[in-house]
Amino acid sequence: MKYRMAVLLGAICYGILSTIVTKAYGKGFTLGEVVGSQLATGCLLAWALVLAMAVVRRKRSKRGETRPAADQTAPRTSWKQAVLLMAAGMPTGLTGLLYYESLRYIPNSLAILLLFQFTWMGVLIDAVSRKRRPNAALLLTLAVLFGGTLLAAGILDRGLDAFRGLGVLFGFLSAVSYTAFILISGKAVPAIHPARRSAWMITGAMLFVFILFPPAFLIDGTLLGGLLPFGFMLGLFGAFLPPLLYAIGVPHIGEGLTGILGAAELPVAVLLSSVVLHERVSELQWAGVVLVLLGVALPELFRRMSRGAPRSTGVSS
Numbered sequence: 233m234k235y236r237m238a239v240l241l242g243a244i245c246y247g248i249l250s251t252i253v254t255k256a257y258g259k260g261f262t263l264g265e266v267v268g269s270q271l272a273t274g275c276l277l278a279w280a281l282v283l284a285m286a287v288v289r290r291k292r293s294k295r296g297e298t299r300p301a302a303d304q305t306a307p308r309t310s311w312k313q314a315v316l317l318m319a320a321g322m323p324t325g326l327t328g329l330l331y332y333e334s335l336r337y338i339p340n341s342l343a344i345l346l347l348f349q350f351t352w353m354g355v356l357i358d359a360v361s362r363k364r365r366p367n368a369a370l371l372l373t374l375a376v377l378f379g380g381t382l383l384a385a386g387i388l389d390r391g392l393d394a395f396r397g398l399g400v401l402f403g404f405l406s407a408v409s410y411t412a413f414i415l416i417s418g419k420a421v422p423a424i425h426p427a428r429r430s431a432w433m434i435t436g437a438m439l440f441v442f443i444l445f446p447p448a449f450l451i452d453g454t455l456l457g458g459l460l461p462f463g464f465m466l467g468l469f470g471a472f473l474p475p476l477l478y479a480i481g482v483p484h485i486g487e488g489l490t491g492i493l494g495a496a497e498l499p500v501a502v503l504l505s506s507v508v509l510h511e512r513v514s515e516l517q518w519a520g521v522v523l524v525l526l527g528v529a530l531p532e533l534f535r536r537m538s539r540g541a542p543r544s545t546g547v548s549s
Contacts, residue, residue, distance in 0.1 A: 238481035239493045242474040247500025249470045250340045251508050253332050256462040263336075264445025265454060267328045269463025271438035272447065274471020278431035281476070285427060309428060313421045317429055318436025320420035323413035325437035328470075329444070330406035337399025339511050344501035345384050345520075346403030351495075351528050352377050353411040369534040377527035383520025384502070386513075426479035434471050495528040 256266050309317075327347075334343045352374050382388065421429060449455050455463070485493075502521055505511040 235481040235484040236493060238477045239485060240496055242477035242481070243494045243496040244500050245469040245474045245477070247344070247497040248504060249466060250331075250335060250344050250501050251504040252462060252465050252469070253335055254340055254509055256459075256466075257336065259458055259462075261454075261459055261462065262445075263329065263333055264441070264447075265449045265459055266332055266462065266466065267325065267441050268438075268445055268447050269449060269455065269459050270328065270466035270470055271325060271434060271441055272450070273463050273467025275431070275434045275438045275467075277467060277472040278427070278434050281427050281472075282431050285425075309421075309424055309432065313424060314432050317420055317424070317432035318439065320413075320416045321433025321436035322440040323409050323416065323437075324433065324471075325440040327406050327409040327413060328437075329441065330402050330409055334399045334402035334406060337396040338403060339386075340505040340509055341384070341502045341511055341513060341517065342386065343399070343403045344498060344505075345381050345524070346400065347406050347410065348498055348524065349377075349381070349404065349407040350411045350414065351524075353407060354414055357411065357415065369531065373527050373530045376523055376530060380520045380523025380525075380527055384517045384524055386517050388516055389514050427476065430475040430479065434475075437471075495525045498524055 253266055331343065331347050334346065338346075356370075356374070420433075424432075449459055499521055502513055502517070506513040
């Protein structure tokens with residue numbers, strides 16, 4: 233249960249980000265300041281955790297204690313490994329830029345739904361890379377997700393004219409970028425401890441964003457002039473806690489259940505859009521949210537059903 237709760241809390245953390253960003257835009261802060269302060273805070277917190285773990289490990293070593301099984305990974309990282317991890321983290325920075333930019337053009341509830349398309353993109357890319365034809369279960373899942381997205385986005389209520397195409401494009405591209413991050417990050421130097429891997433990847437994302445948007449907010453007074461609370465909340469709930477909580481829970485509950493619990497991000501974001509930002513969320517949109525959650529759960533449900541079904545002879549699986 234504690235591992236399931238870790239993944240659930242990580243998804244909830246992701247779900248509140250768009251509301252914080254919208255509030256930051258309302259205070260006049262720019263895209264580079266919002267994303268840059270988030271990653272700078274997340275980077276500091278991640279390396280603080282690595283440092284704390286190193287201190288604990290050193291104390292245990294002096295006392296002659298054996299390192300726990302969860303910590304049986306290489307304590308040091310070579311420069312080659314560090315570069316690979318920083319490169320693997322760059323899509324995180326790109327996702328933040330694209331997703332947060334979409335919030336300037338479209339409602340929060342639509343932006344999170346567009347980002348959420350990563351749920352089927354990863355499955356589709358995996359099927360193509362393995363040269364497997366999509367089966368009926370996958371096609372049904374894609375159809376449910378697509379239908380749920382149309383409903384939850386409010387297209388049937390407001391029509392396409394209510395949404396700016398540029399915002400929709402940025403939101404969809406954020407899903408593509410996040411899909412790339414998921415596919416790359418899991419394969420990047422898996423022997424390194426999760427906390428250290430996360431720290432290096434956040435560092436790469438931060439440097440990537442700082443190249444595109446030089447961090448003038450660090451020296452021109454913007455940080456202490458109101459940006460710091462937003463940067464801290466975004467860094468804590470977006471760049472630091474979710475990767476850590478996922479690293480704790482995912483190895484114990486598996487990717488299937490992680491996908492289901494991770495879907496909590498969607499209703500949290502839509503709920504906060506309605507309650508905090510006072511965006512109108514109709515009954516059709518809530519029905520769409522339910523459909524999207526069902527679509528995310530379908531692959532795991534089909535997998536469990538196929539496990540429980542009796543095998544028949546003479547028929548290939």
